Each structure stands twice: as structure tokens, then as C-alpha cells.
Amino acid sequence: MEALVEVILPIFLVLGFGYGVRWRGGITDDQVTGLMRFAQGFGLPCLLFRAISTLDLGQSFDVRLLFSFYTGALTSFVIALLAAHFLFRRAWEDSVAIGFAALFSNGLLLGLPITQRAYGDHALTGNFTVLAFHSPFCYGVGITVMEVVRHRGRGFWRTARQVLRSMFSNSLVLGITLGFIVNLTHLPVPRVAGEALDMLAKSAVPVALFGLGGVLYRYRPEGDFRIIAMVCACSLLLHPAITYTLSRSLGVSVPYLRSGVVMAAMAPGVNSYLFADMYGVGRRIAASSLLLATAATVLTAWFWLSILP
Secondary structure: OHHHHHHHHHHHHHHHHHHHHHHOOOOOHHHHHHHHHHHHHHHHHHHHHHHHHOOOOOOOOOHHHHHHHHHHHHHHHHHHHHHHHHHOOOOHHHHHHHHHHHHOEOHHHHHHHHHHHHHOHHHOHHHHHHHHHHHHHHHHHHHHHHHHHHOOOOOHHHHHHHHHHHHHHOHHHHHHHHHHHHHHHOOOOOHHHHHHHHHHHHHHHHHHHHHHHHHHHHOOOOOOHHHHHHHHHHHHHHHHHHHHHHHHHHOOOHHHHHHHHHHHOOOEOHHHHHHHHHHOOOHHHHHHHHHHHHHHHHHHHHHHHHHOO
């Protein structure tokens, strides 16, 4: 429990600092929006590019691990989306953003350090296997479904073109795509350019968290608590439960089982808010779910770690 607190507390401190600065009037809403645009448009794409371009793709990927993890993620997305629309009467666009919050787990900021602290550096291969496909899969699902509901009735090919246009005009997806291209073709990145990218990448997470603190002041947790609770349940309980059950049934090795379940059991990531902000829908629920689920992760992560072999 102490290790989990040490991992999560710094995140809350940065979030709280951003919240407090906005509360005291140190920055304006427009400045908060600018910070989030920097994080979404520049910092995080550089982070994803550098991580993927230097990833050892020659490592053996366990397809059973990927199937177990992403089946759980997709199931959580579908259930949250349908519940938001049919049970809580939210518009389809809002429902997609709510579903995305249940889909995108915070494997980078929480999953990696928790696995490392619990099982050591040698246990991270499964985490990196999941992360190699995480953003492309989640953004691919989220953007595709969002564009379909926004352009329903306009014809298949027109909708397909809009999906592709939105996918490849998204800076995060571009960062991922370019990272794979550099990795697979072994294109050299000049050292000076690499160092510049690293500077931007290192700023991405703290800027995004600080800006999100300011966002939380604007969208303070209030109302919609049943929807927020549903998102938290999908993220912290349903997704890891499916991953655990399928991994055990398919005979996934213990190290990969640990990595998959820990990654699945994390709260929604910062990208869940960035996705909602990108389309201007469901921002209050995405931000509130991120905050409350991250707090609850202290307990739920301890639970999942306690039942893992």
C-alpha cells in the first residue's frame, strides 16, 4: 500500500497544484486551454513517437495477452457507451466520450510504475507489449465510433473517408504512426533532433497533469455521479476482471498475466479527457472520472495485486 501511495501521490500533487493555481486566479481558463492544447498537440505526440520509435519490436508478443487485455477494454467501452445512451439518456456523442473513458486505462503513468514496484524491472515486457498497441487501438476505436455517430446517414464511403481523415489528422495518432515508421525502417533520428524531441516529451506529462488540474476546477465533480461511478466500475473492476479471466483460461504466463491485469486495472488516463476535449463533449464526466478513479486506484490496485499469483 505504501508503494502505491508513493506512485499515485505525486500525480495528485501536480493535479492539485494546477487546481489551486486556477482557483486562486493565477491562470485563466484560456491559459488552461492553451496548456492542454500544447500537451495534446505537441508534448504527448513527441512522447509517443520517442517511446515507439525506440521500442524493441523484436520482443516476443503474446497474442493471448493482447487478446485478453483488449477484449476487456473493448467490452468496457461498449458497455459504458450503451449504458450512457440508453440508461442515462446521454447524446450519442457524449456516450462515445464516456465509453472512451472506460476504454483508455492509465497504463503509462500508473501501470508501469506499479508493476515495476511490485515485481521488478524484469517484469515489464508484458506492459510494453500492451503499450505498443494501446493508443492506436483506443484512438482507432474511439475516433471511428465518434465519426460514425457524428456522420450517420451520410453513406459508408463518406463516413469512412471522414474517419481516416480524422485519424490521420490527430497529432497523437500521427506521433504513433511516425514512431512505428522510424522503428520498422530503422531511420536514424539526428541526435540534436532527438534531444529536442526528448525535451518536449519530458514536458508532456507534467504539463498535461497541471493543465488537467485547472480543467478540474472548471468541471468540478458534481452531478452525473451515477455515470461517473459506472465509468469507474468499468475501468477498475470490469476491464481487469475480463483480462484476468481470459488470461487464466488461455494459459498466459504468470509474468504476462500480472502485466495485463495491472495495466487493465488502472484508472482512465489523461487521454480520456483529451479525447473528450478534442470533440467538445463529455468533458465534465471524463475529468471527474479521471480524478475519482485515480483516487480509488489506491484500493483497487491493492486488491488486484493481492489476488495475482
